[in-house]
Amino acid sequence: MIKKMNHVAVVVDDLEAAKRFWVDTLGLVLAGEEHVASQAVDVAFLPVGDSKIELLQPTDAESGVARYLQKRGAGMHHICFEVDDIEAALAKLKTAEIQLINEQPVLGSDGRKFAFIHPKAANGVLVELYELTAE
């Protein structure tokens, strides 16, 4: 059901400083940047192989990502896997009694569907499932 790792998200407190390490020094390519209003984050997209590193800087102190940063500090935030059929994936997880953050897929502003599995069910890892919808 899983096609590939779409991205690994890293929370940072200063996106410009983070880009100096990940792009200028480590040599990853900056493919784009975006403000995602629904999550209150600025995101930098750094493709690597068939996956990406996404650097997230919260833009609102009350958001989930901001609270994560305050509580745990900068670091890896979640892993996102691409699936063919997110409804089928969630149905299978529910049958296995896996704790989900999103019981139903959330429709992103870009048309993709996503849902998060609770870290308690995944060895402390926040796992995002993501379905690229057909154009």
Added chain:
Amino acid sequence: MIKKMNHVAVVVDDLEAAKRFWVDTLGLVLAGEEHVASQAVDVAFLPVGDSKIELLQPTDAESGVARYLQKRGAGMHHICFEVDDIEAALAKLKTAEIQLINEQPVLGSDGRKFAFIHPKAANGVLVELYELTAE
């Protein structure tokens, strides 16, 4: 200098239970398991796209991975990137005054060379660089 994300490592306290989630339920493929004596871990390799999830269970309470698990709990441990030339990569990082855990490449028992960048230099992320040596 970076070719792809070789793997994302997840520390777990019970590898059998972890496999039930990541393999049996989530549907990743278990490509192999190995005891890595030098790191005192049992590792399960789960390929996904051109990368892998590696589940690590410490086998010695005094190891670095075991102390991480005791301190922070289960969760994402490090990201490993494949590089063409690890000596050149480390030289570039030193020029940029990036804090390294390994100033020189470590030769693994399997012949590959690796080195870790300190999380302080990488937004709290433990970054491994890895060079596949020619056969």
